[in-house]
Amino acid sequence: MEVNKSKKIIEIQDVVKIFGGLKALDRVSISVEESEIFGIVGPNGAGKTTLFNIISGVLKPTSGKIFFNGKDVSGQPPYKMAQMGIGRTFQVVRPFSFMSVFENIMAAYGVRFYHNITKSFSKWKKEEYVKDVMLILLKTELFEYKERRADTLPLGVQRKLEIARALALNPKVLLLDESFSGLSFSEIDELKKLVFNINNEGVSIVVIEHNMPVVMDLCKTVAVLNYGKKLVQGSPKEVVSNPDVIEAYIGKKQYAQS
Amino acid sequence: MSAYLITILITIGIYIILALSLNIIVGYAGQISLGHAAFWAIGAYSFAILSVKYSLPFIEASVCAILITTLIGVILGLPSLRVSEDFLAITTIGINFIVQAVFNNINYFGGAMGIGNIPFPQIKGKMFSSAQFMALTYLFVFLTIVISYTFRRSWAGLASFAVKADEIASNVSGIDPKRFKIIAFAIGSALAGLAGILYASFMGFISANDFSFPVSVTILAMVMVGGENTITGPIFGAFLLVLLPEIFRPIHNYRMLLYGLLLVVMMRFQPSGFFGEKGIVWKLIRVKKS
Amino acid sequence: MLIQQIVNGLTIGGVYALIAMGLAMVYGILRIIHVAHAGVYVVGAYAGLYTYILTHSFILSIVSSMAAGAIIGILIQKYVYFPLIKHSPIISLIASIGLFISIEESMRLIFGPYIKSFPKDLFKGEYHLGSVVIGQSQLVVVFLSVAAIALIWYVTQKTRFGLALKAVSQDIDTAETLSIDSKKIISIAFAFGSALAGLAGLLVGAYFNSVFSSMGDVPAYKALAIIVVGGMGNIWGAFAASLAVGLIETLSIGVLNVPLPRNSLAFIFMIIVLLFKPEGIAGLFKGLGK
Numbered sequence: 001m002e003v004n005k006s007k008k009i010i011e012i013q014d015v016v017k018i019f020g021g022l023k024a025l026d027r028v029s030i031s032v033e034e035s036e037i038f039g040i041v042g043p044n045g046a047g048k049t050t051l052f053n054i055i056s057g058v059l060k061p062t063s064g065k066i067f068f069n070g071k072d073v074s075g076q077p078p079y080k081m082a083q084m085g086i087g088r089t090f091q092v093v094r095p096f097s098f099m100s101v102f103e104n105i106m107a108a109y110g111v112r113f114y115h116n117i118t119k120s121f122s123k124w125k126k127e128e129y130v131k132d133v134m135l136i137l138l139k140t141e142l143f144e145y146k147e148r149r150a151d152t153l154p155l156g157v158q159r160k161l162e163i164a165r166a167l168a169l170n171p172k173v174l175l176l177d178e179s180f181s182g183l184s185f186s187e188i189d190e191l192k193k194l195v196f197n198i199n200n201e202g203v204s205i206v207v208i209e210h211n212m213p214v215v216m217d218l219c220k221t222v223a224v225l226n227y228g229k230k231l232v233q234g235s236p237k238e239v240v241s242n243p244d245v246i247e248a249y250i251g252k253k254q255y256a257q258s
Numbered sequence: 259m260s261a262y263l264i265t266i267l268i269t270i271g272i273y274i275i276l277a278l279s280l281n282i283i284v285g286y287a288g289q290i291s292l293g294h295a296a297f298w299a300i301g302a303y304s305f306a307i308l309s310v311k312y313s314l315p316f317i318e319a320s321v322c323a324i325l326i327t328t329l330i331g332v333i334l335g336l337p338s339l340r341v342s343e344d345f346l347a348i349t350t351i352g353i354n355f356i357v358q359a360v361f362n363n364i365n366y367f368g369g370a371m372g373i374g375n376i377p378f379p380q381i382k383g384k385m386f387s388s389a390q391f392m393a394l395t396y397l398f399v400f401l402t403i404v405i406s407y408t409f410r411r412s413w414a415g416l417a418s419f420a421v422k423a424d425e426i427a428s429n430v431s432g433i434d435p436k437r438f439k440i441i442a443f444a445i446g447s448a449l450a451g452l453a454g455i456l457y458a459s460f461m462g463f464i465s466a467n468d469f470s471f472p473v474s475v476t477i478l479a480m481v482m483v484g485g486e487n488t489i490t491g492p493i494f495g496a497f498l499l500v501l502l503p504e505i506f507r508p509i510h511n512y513r514m515l516l517y518g519l520l521l522v523v524m525m526r527f528q529p530s531g532f533f534g535e536k537g538i539v540w541k542l543i544r545v546k547k548s
Numbered sequence: 549m550l551i552q553q554i555v556n557g558l559t560i561g562g563v564y565a566l567i568a569m570g571l572a573m574v575y576g577i578l579r580i581i582h583v584a585h586a587g588v589y590v591v592g593a594y595a596g597l598y599t600y601i602l603t604h605s606f607i608l609s610i611v612s613s614m615a616a617g618a619i620i621g622i623l624i625q626k627y628v629y630f631p632l633i634k635h636s637p638i639i640s641l642i643a644s645i646g647l648f649i650s651i652e653e654s655m656r657l658i659f660g661p662y663i664k665s666f667p668k669d670l671f672k673g674e675y676h677l678g679s680v681v682i683g684q685s686q687l688v689v690v691f692l693s694v695a696a697i698a699l700i701w702y703v704t705q706k707t708r709f710g711l712a713l714k715a716v717s718q719d720i721d722t723a724e725t726l727s728i729d730s731k732k733i734i735s736i737a738f739a740f741g742s743a744l745a746g747l748a749g750l751l752v753g754a755y756f757n758s759v760f761s762s763m764g765d766v767p768a769y770k771a772l773a774i775i776v777v778g779g780m781g782n783i784w785g786a787f788a789a790s791l792a793v794g795l796i797e798t799l800s801i802g803v804l805n806v807p808l809p810r811n812s813l814a815f816i817f818m819i820i821v822l823l824f825k826p827e828g829i830a831g832l833f834k835g836l837g838k
Contacts, residue, residue, distance in 0.1 A: 284638070290638050290641070292641075340822075341822065343637060343638075344575075344579065344637060344780065345776060345780070345822070347637075347638075347641060348772045348773065348775075348776050349776070349818070349819065349822065351769055351773075351815070352773060352816075352818055352819055353815075353819075355811070355815045356812050356816060356819070358812075359808050359809050359812035363807055363808055364807075471769065482638065482642050511657070512653075512657070514649060515649075515653035515657065517646075517649060518646045518651075518652075518653055519646065519650050521643065521645060521646025522646035522647050522650060524646075525632065525640070525642050525643035526627075526631065526632065529635050529639045
């Protein structure tokens with residue numbers, strides 16, 4: 001199976017996460033290849049967001065290892081993960097509420113230039129940096145909102161803002177946690193286009209998604225989690241016809257629809 | 259200018275420095291601190307001891323006092339890295355009580371008698387006049403405003419706001435929240451130390467009770483009533499809360515009641531303060547314009 | 549001698565528990581640092597005192613102190629805290645401090661600045677058990693504290709209200725979906741916790757035979773230290789922490805002669821606990837539930 005190790009951008013090995021005696025993740029192993037769009041599906045409470053929290057460093061795994069670009073990064077704090085090139089969004093959006101859209105993105109964009117204490121206090125309004133941020137704003141179709149306070153924006157725009165903020169890190173991987181939920185059909189189409197565009201620039205993308213049609217459209221490979229365990233992994237078509245997966249979803253069809 | 263007026267203006271100046279320095283911790287970095295008077299006290303006591311007991315000249319004593327206050331501020335700010343904001347509020351109250359108790363009960367710090375004969379600054383062997391001292395105070399006020407403004411405009415300011423808005427989101431955006439909390443505590447306590455030097459030198463006598471917990475409440479009230487995360491707000495708050503007792507002198511008995519009610523009414527109906535984003539002042543200006 | 553100190557320490561600890569458990573309950577549901585809880589305590593002390601002066605019935609004093617506490621508590625919750633629930637915690641904290649100042653000052657303006665005592669016929673007896681002396685007032689305080697704590701235990705553990713309270717303090721939204729009227733639960737909890745604070749005011753007033761407007765100053769902040777040690781929203785953690793603080797204070801002053809003032813000890817204890825167990829000592833009492 002393992003053809004070329006160097007091509008794997010993220011490799012999760014036997015990750016276990018225990019919360020107060022409960023196994024949220026049970027020996028999960030997943031690997032994401034460079035430049036692919038990888039889907040993670042599964043019923044609520046299957047451990048999908050926990051997995052994202054571990055990859056982005058928000059949670060430390062109880063055991064198991066995470067490799068990024070072939071390097072062991074298990075247990076690194078979130079900001080180091082982000083600086084290395086792992087960007088993420090949240091299921092419940094978390095923009096920097098009282099800051100403008102531009103400032104939201106500038107805060108993340110400036111990390112690579114200003115995070116060092118000796119440079120933190122210089123002005124960030126350098127022409128080239130502002131131009132870069134404007135490009136991100138244009139790419140994510142946020143330009144018209146650039147002066148707006150983040151918490152005054154509609155949900156669809158806030159979701160784009162989170163993606164833009166993650167893009168500002170110049171990431172190698174982007175983790176999208178249910179970025180499509182709660183959006184209208186036209187918003188979903190727009191966002192899909194954006195995800196493809198980002199992917200075309202060489203960024204690997206991992207999505208957690210309940211919306212199966214979106215998963216079928218976007219992903220080359222899909223892993224199914226259930227009760228903290230990886231059920232199967234394969235192409236979207238293989239996965240939806242797998243009997244174990246169908247069983248896991250019985251009575252929970254609402255996830256597959258909508 | 260009368261001595262009374264100069265005293266009031268110097269007091270206001272010292273409180274502007276205190277309010278703006280607390281604003282860096284509370285308004286910029288979002289860390290609740292109810293113990294700012296403790297850092298003020300550490301600045302004042304370090305300066306007093308260095309200049310009275312060790313006869314250090316004004317400038318040397320001041321520089322050392324600021325360094326000491328910054329160092330202790332960073333150490334006492336460390337709990338903010340471990341505990342949630344409500345815990346932090348109570349921890350800082352505790353720090354205020356403990357610092358006061360230490361200065362009040364340990365003889366090295368003068369104990370209950372406090373420390374007296376703290377020298378006024380001198381130039382070429384000549385003592386400052388009160389007016390010169392006032393000029394010095396406002397020079398430092400100006401410096402504090404410049405620092406506050408520069409911080410706001412720098413990327414560090416942006417990063418602090420991000421930490422304040424959402425610690426986890428800032429963390430996954432590549433910003434180390436610990437670093438920017440510590441920076442805020444360091445700058446905030448350094449400036450509080452500066453205010454301590456001015457206070458000790460101007461009063462000539464300090465005791466632990468000058469820096470009690472209600473003083474911390476007043477400083478925080480200046481920031482919040484004026485409008486946190488602005489520069490005009492804390493300056494206005496300092497003016498207001500230093501001048502109110504003077505204005506209310508004729509109804510002296512009701513002073514504290516009015517102060518308490520001001521806090522309740524402001525927070526209840528104007529939580530962003532006079533000069534905050536949705537503050538009453540901006541609304542009034544807008545009404546006049548239209 | 550040591551046993552005498554332990555008895556005294558536990559008596560004080562029991563009274564702290566009455567204040568701190570109500571405070572922990574309030575924090576558990578609204579996540580508000582309710583400094584004004586100690587204002588409720590002062591109002592309760594005055595209500596009880598004047599009822600006793602008028603009726604010479606301690607039972608009626610108990611009723612009126614609790615009723616006064618409950619009424620003030622509901623008013624505070626309804627008109628100040630509830631409207632502020634969506635703002636940052638610092639806003640309601642400052643409002644709470646403002647309320648506390650306003651309540652104490654109102655008491656001072658209404659009842660005068662002097663210490664009031666109970667009429668001479670209240671609790672004069674003394675009981676001797678070997679070398680240990682227990683005053684009648686001490687006995688009453690211990691008895692009533694135990695009774696009140698038993699009541700808290702019954703209400704929180706054995707009633708439908710207790711169950712609903714647990715649900716609301718864990719997650720208001722989920723509780724609402726279970727068709728629990730969270731507003732009503734919050735009001736009842738506030739009334740209950742405030743009634744206990746009122747009772748505590750009366751008991752302390754009777755125990756030390758003195759009621760005065762600033763009697764809430766020390767409990768206001770000490771109770772905060774206690775609920776931090778107890779793990780913030782945890783009622784039984786607060787109970788255990790109260791007894792611990794009562795004992796530590798009495799023993800370190802009476803037996804160990806610690807040179808620091810009594811009122812800073814709770815905070816020193818708090819900081820030591822935070823250093824080793826940042827989540828408070830609540831984890832030690834998991835069996836007792838929240």
